[in-house]
Amino acid sequence: MLFDFMNLNELTIKEAQAGLRNKEFTAVELTQACLDRIKERNNELNAFITVCEESALKEAKIADEMLAQGKSLALTGIPFSVKDAICTASVRSTGAAKILDNYTPPYDATVIKKIREQGGVLVGKNNCDAFGHGASNENSMYGPVKNPYNLDKVAGGSSGGSAAAVADNMCIFAIAEDTGGSIRQPASFCGVVGLRPSYGRNSRFGIMPMASSFDTVGPMTKTVEDMAIVMQVIAGNDHLDATTVPEPVPDYNDELNKDLTGLRVGVPQEYFEAEGMDKEVRQIIEKQIKNLEKQGAEIFYVSLPMTKYAIAVYYILVPCEVSSNFGRLDGIRYGVRSEAKDLFGVYSKSRAQGFPEEVKRRILIGTYALSAGYYDAYYKKAQQVRTLIRLDFDRVFSDVDILITPTSPSAAFGLGEKSSDPIQLYLADIFVSPAASAGIPAISVPAGETKSGLPVGLQIMGSRMSEGLIMRVANNIKK
Amino acid sequence: MSISIEEVKKIAQLARIKLTPSEEKRHAGTISTILDFVAVLNEVDTEGVEPTAQVTGLEDVVRDDVVQVCDYKKQLLAAMPSINVNLLKVPAVFSDSEDVI
Numbered sequence: 001m002l003f004d005f006m007n008l009n010e011l012t013i014k015e016a017q018a019g020l021r022n023k024e025f026t027a028v029e030l031t032q033a034c035l036d037r038i039k040e041r042n043n044e045l046n047a048f049i050t051v052c053e054e055s056a057l058k059e060a061k062i063a064d065e066m067l068a069q070g071k072s073l074a075l076t077g078i079p080f081s082v083k084d085a086i087c088t089a090s091v092r093s094t095g096a097a098k099i100l101d102n103y104t105p106p107y108d109a110t111v112i113k114k115i116r117e118q119g120g121v122l123v124g125k126n127n128c129d130a131f132g133h134g135a136s137n138e139n140s141m142y143g144p145v146k147n148p149y150n151l152d153k154v155a156g157g158s159s160g161g162s163a164a165a166v167a168d169n170m171c172i173f174a175i176a177e178d179t180g181g182s183i184r185q186p187a188s189f190c191g192v193v194g195l196r197p198s199y200g201r202n203s204r205f206g207i208m209p210m211a212s213s214f215d216t217v218g219p220m221t222k223t224v225e226d227m228a229i230v231m232q233v234i235a236g237n238d239h240l241d242a243t244t245v246p247e248p249v250p251d252y253n254d255e256l257n258k259d260l261t262g263l264r265v266g267v268p269q270e271y272f273e274a275e276g277m278d279k280e281v282r283q284i285i286e287k288q289i290k291n292l293e294k295q296g297a298e299i300f301y302v303s304l305p306m307t308k309y310a311i312a313v314y315y316i317l318v319p320c321e322v323s324s325n326f327g328r329l330d331g332i333r334y335g336v337r338s339e340a341k342d343l344f345g346v347y348s349k350s351r352a353q354g355f356p357e358e359v360k361r362r363i364l365i366g367t368y369a370l371s372a373g374y375y376d377a378y379y380k381k382a383q384q385v386r387t388l389i390r391l392d393f394d395r396v397f398s399d400v401d402i403l404i405t406p407t408s409p410s411a412a413f414g415l416g417e418k419s420s421d422p423i424q425l426y427l428a429d430i431f432v433s434p435a436a437s438a439g440i441p442a443i444s445v446p447a448g449e450t451k452s453g454l455p456v457g458l459q460i461m462g463s464r465m466s467e468g469l470i471m472r473v474a475n476n477i478k479k
Numbered sequence: 480m481s482i483s484i485e486e487v488k489k490i491a492q493l494a495r496i497k498l499t500p501s502e503e504k505r506h507a508g509t510i511s512t513i514l515d516f517v518a519v520l521n522e523v524d525t526e527g528v529e530p531t532a533q534v535t536g537l538e539d540v541v542r543d544d545v546v547q548v549c550d551y552k553k554q555l556l557a558a559m560p561s562i563n564v565n566l567l568k569v570p571a572v573f574s575d576s577e578d579v580i
Contacts, residue, residue: 090554106554200535213533242540243533312517324493330495332569337560343570348497357505360496364487365510367494378517383521383530391533422509423516439534464534 008033009169013078013226016172020067020077027067027077027121030172031060034079034123038170045146047155047164049084050092051124059121062380066119072448074233081171083162084125085132085215087206088112091122095208096140097355099128100335109206110241111217111234113176118233123171126161130356132179132210133322135428136160137186138419139358147189148413149454149468153412156186159220163190166220167455173230174220179210180314181432183218184444188407188457191446192225193474194220196432198464199439200245202231203238212319214436216316224445224475228252231467247465255468256475261296263473265289270307271431274355278410284448284456285406288477292404295476300400306392309385310425310434316369317437318384322359323366329354361422390438397463402473405431407444431459445474480514482507 008030011019019025035053042048056079063077084087085095087105089112096101108116116122129139137145137160145160147153148168155164158178163186166174176183176197177311187194195218202217209215219230235249267289272282293299331337331350355363369378396403408431418424435442439459447458458477462470487507491498498506552565561568 007487056574103558104554106551107559110526138548173486200537239542243535243537245535306523309520309523312519316517316520328543331560332565333560334555334558335560340570343572344495345497346570347495348492351495352497356501360502361506361509361513363494363496364490365513367490368482368486371490371493380530381520381525382517383532385520385530386531387528388523388525398518423512426513426516437531468493 009037009172011172012222013075013172013229013457014223016078020262021072023150023221027060027063028057030077031056031079031121031123033272034171037168038124041170044143044151045145045148045164046127047145047161047168047170048081048388049094049096049127049142052091052122055091056121056123059472063119063121073404074118074229075115077121079121079170080115080122080176081124081126081162082112082122083159083174083176085128085177085208086112086175087208088122088125091125093125095131096128096142097354097359098141098336099329099331099350105206107206109217110203110238112206114234115175118319126159126165126176127172128161128213129158130359131208132158132177132182133358133362134427134433135181135185135420136413137161138415139356140183140357144415147412149191150412150469152414153454154189154415156189156412158182158286161312162220163187163192163194166190166192166222173222173226175234176220177207178216178436179214180318180436181429183220184407184432184442184457185429187220187444189412189455191455192220192222193224193443193445193472195227195231195467196435196441197231197235197467198441200243201235201441201467203241203244205238205240209214209325211318212325213321214318225256227352227443228256228471229412235467245465252468252471253394255472259296260292260473263297263402264400265292265297265299266302266396266403266407268302268304268307268396268403270304271405274409274430276409276427280450281406281408281410281456283460285404288447288458289404292424292473292476295408296414300464302396302403304396304434306385306389307434310389310437311430313382313385313437314429314433315426316378317386319362319366320370320379321366322362326359326363332440354378355394358422372385386437389434393438393440401462402466402470403461405459405461407431407459411450411454411456435461440464441470443470443474445477446479447477448479480518481511482514
């Protein structure tokens with residue numbers, strides 16, 4: 001293979017690994033290509049809050065020494081970026097909120113530690129909606145991220161910076177976080193692959209917690225093969241996260257190579273008949289379903305009647321968990337402390353100045369819903385409907401192996417288009433939220449482009465711990 | 480379900496977030512709209528349905544009680560907003576402020 005040294009940043013993990021092992025270029029050259037791309041494009045896209053030029057080049061040099069000795073691990077010398085709501089040792093991690101503007105974590109999140117142990121090179125921290133609160137990346141206190149395909153459009157959220165960075169070749173892959181769609185929806189908007197793992201598959205230790213019963217960590221990559229490589233590195237039990245499951249991690253690459261004969265594909269009608277469903281998006285997904293049929297899959301039209309309640313469940317339970325989790329952000333032990341005449345003033349001013357509007361709104365809703373007299377009407381009711389959403393999926397997964405839906409009812413929407421109406425923005429997550437409630441894995445994979453040139457993502461959901469299967473199906477989706 | 484500016488003030492105090500009058504007004508509006516939106520759940524019959532608090536089914540996860548190295552003292556001190564030698568400086572807890580509830 002002949003490499004144009006100007007475009008090393010455009011490589012996939014698999015291509016970059018081959019090039020590094022065959023000594024066609026060095027990890028320093030590969031890292032420099034990503035850093036150059038960041039320099040060239042970040043002013044416009046705003047995908048990075050922090051760029052680690054110096055440490056990245058140092059890490060790349062170490063990788064080159066390893067490679068020279070023939071010691072190559074799963075990700076040796078591969079440049080990656082990380083959502084800023086994930087802790088990285090000695091690298092500022094703001095969560096895209098001013099309350100942590102100066103915060104440098106003392107340790108790496110477990111998934112980051114695992115990637116570094118396998119030789120990954122951290123190039124920077126990605127912009128996102130503050131602490132993951134949003135679906136457009138307009139709730140960042142460091143400005144919105146723009147869509148690399150069209151600068152007037154949003155990148156999606158909350159992991160918009162990570163999606164834009166991968167799509168625009170500012171890194172080779174990224175690690176992000178998905179609470180209710182934060183990996184899959186921006187992956188769809190930016191034309192990259194994004195996986196929300198089963199809750200419990202990947203450790204959440206070192207992730208800034210948003211809604212603990214929903215939060216998951218997953219990769220964003222250029223190809224499904226790359227997804228399998230990164231998942232192989234980060235998945236598994238962690239004694240620092242008691243919610244990780246003991247099930248062994250399968251060989252994901254093996255899974256990719258199996259065929260689709262006899263695969264039972266469910267197409268849930270509620271997702272295709274949803275309000276605001278874009279005709280072009282629908283056609284692209286339907287065409288892909290027909291392609292799977294040609295490859296030997298059987299198609300079944302199924303029903304998930306609880307789908308329409310998923311957003312309401314999410315926007316009760318998440319604010320409740322947020323209002324509790326965010327008690328730690330008070331300006332006392334870390335982060336930015338505002339001056340005031342007494343303790344109450346320090347708390348309330350630090351939080352007023354350190355959180356953007358949407359974070360405040362969710363804390364207020366959660367505080368309200370959990371206050372005396374409202375608990376049964378909101379929190380308990382939503383938890384009960386969450387059970388019904390789970391049972392919906394359990395029932396359907398006894399008849400089919402996977403479900404296919406659009407990731408989002410539309411391609412990327414305009415900057416500012418939905419920012420003044422929280423409900424409109426919440427509804428952008430209508431197809432990604434149900435999997436989050438059920439704790440099942442779901443992947444978004446590029447399925448085509450609209451006539452105006454915007455990417456459209458297809459979502460594949462599977463039963464718990466079926467990451468291998470949904471990646472295999474995703475690997476058979478060709479744009 | 481609508482929520483008044485007075486209620487927003489009360490919740491904001493419980494949540495320790497200082498709001499400006501215009502924020503109070505705005506949040507009263509948007510939160511009322513959101514509460515109306517989530518009221519759709521009242522359509523669902525949940526009689527006898529167990530609430531879901533977690534999805535893994537894991538129970539009583541324990542590990543050996545072994546001391547582990549956690550050598551972050553310097554970094555933790557560096558991340559503190561205000562320190563005095565090796566101690567975190569905090570504002571006085573007790574005060575006469577009328578804001579305190």
